[in-house]
Amino acid sequence: MSDLQRSGCPINLTLEVVGDKWSLLIIRDMMFGNRRHYRELLGGSEEGISSNILADRLKTLLAAGIISRDDDPSHKQKGIYSLTEQGIELLPILAQMAGWGYKYLPVSEELGIRARLLMEGGPKMWAEFMDELREIHLGIKRRKKAGPSVGERLQAAYQRVLAEQAETRRS
Numbered sequence: 001m002s003d004l005q006r007s008g009c010p011i012n013l014t015l016e017v018v019g020d021k022w023s024l025l026i027i028r029d030m031m032f033g034n035r036r037h038y039r040e041l042l043g044g045s046e047e048g049i050s051s052n053i054l055a056d057r058l059k060t061l062l063a064a065g066i067i068s069r070d071d072d073p074s075h076k077q078k079g080i081y082s083l084t085e086q087g088i089e090l091l092p093i094l095a096q097m098a099g100w101g102y103k104y105l106p107v108s109e110e111l112g113i114r115a116r117l118l119m120e121g122g123p124k125m126w127a128e129f130m131d132e133l134r135e136i137h138l139g140i141k142r143r144k145k146a147g148p149s150v151g152e153r154l155q156a157a158y159q160r161v162l163a164e165q166a167e168t169r170r171s
Contacts, residue, residue, distance in 0.1 A: 017064045022057045036080050082137040110161045114154045
């Protein structure tokens, strides 16, 4: 244990890495929104993270080994961020947090649909989604299953709710 850590408790140590207001939201956006570039992370979330906070949190997540950064082959000055195995293994925690929030807090329908589906799908769905994330972020090939992927199903459900809401507003 270093002098910077309050204790050797695993919950404390985890919170020291991802327990601030922004880190899990950045990871969420990488997992569920496939946001992998700085600009996508800066402008893509409803919470409106500032550029200096985003830069600081990315640095922290990189140092902790939760994400990695490589040069983007399509643009020499851009970096592309990827979840590491450590980052991918945070999915069940995010799914549990989302499920808790869906159950106990006044979430919006469009942002709550993924939480509901992950809660209903449980560990089996989480494992499938983690394999998809490993393919996207780590390049590890997975056995394709028939039908849409978990990510595609979550996105389709989100889009469906948005379409229903738009239809209701038009009526």
